[in-house]
Amino acid sequence: MKMIVGLGNIGKKYEATRHNVGFMVVDEFAKQHNATFENKEKFKGFVAQTFIDGQKVLIVKPTTYMNESGQCVRPLMDYFDIDVEDIIVCYDDMDLAVGKLRLRQKGSAGGHNGIKSLIAHVGTDKFKRVRVGIDHPQKMSVVDWVLSPFKADQIAPLNEGIDQAIGALNHWIENDDFMKTMNQFNKK
Numbered sequence: 001m002k003m004i005v006g007l008g009n010i011g012k013k014y015e016a017t018r019h020n021v022g023f024m025v026v027d028e029f030a031k032q033h034n035a036t037f038e039n040k041e042k043f044k045g046f047v048a049q050t051f052i053d054g055q056k057v058l059i060v061k062p063t064t065y066m067n068e069s070g071q072c073v074r075p076l077m078d079y080f081d082i083d084v085e086d087i088i089v090c091y092d093d094m095d096l097a098v099g100k101l102r103l104r105q106k107g108s109a110g111g112h113n114g115i116k117s118l119i120a121h122v123g124t125d126k127f128k129r130v131r132v133g134i135d136h137p138q139k140m141s142v143v144d145w146v147l148s149p150f151k152a153d154q155i156a157p158l159n160e161g162i163d164q165a166i167g168a169l170n171h172w173i174e175n176d177d178f179m180k181t182m183n184q185f186n187k188k
Helices: 019-032 072-080 114-122 140-147 152-175 178-187
Strands: 002-006 039-040 045-050 055-062 085-091 101-104 128-133
Touching: 002 019, 002 072, 002 152, 019 055, 019 085, 019 128, 019 140, 019 152, 045 072, 055 072, 055 114, 072 114, 085 114, 085 152, 101 152, 101 178, 128 152, 152 178
Parallel strands: 002 055, 002 085, 085 128
Antiparallel strands: 039 045, 045 055, 101 128
């Protein structure tokens, strides 16, 4: 079993903001795989289930808000007996241009509070990541930037990045070889 986690903040107010790129990726991924999210209050998240190549896949959106995402992921890991090697997390990265992807097998939180929470609750930084670029703020605070919507001219590269992220998720699930997935999707 695999678990795909998209990070974001729940609520209409945050729906189209930069910090919700992880939610955008898993929403589209679930749609493409005919999976429907259900509110699993016990796990503090929306969870969808599907099968890809005969393998069960959980698609997760924590409802804890970004900074407490680990409160959702750890209980799901325990309940479904999912190893950390079978988890991949999609989230925003402001050190990358809008829509640019960067896949990693492990690493620090790099100042991302959602990842800090996951590391704290999962107990390791050795989980797979799909980081989607949201660009860096020029003249506003980081908090205001990540909670702001994308500009009109950023929608096309954003959508391309979301499509690439979904391609990477599918590739990983189908091949079960994240190194190959990184080699294919980490483009210069």
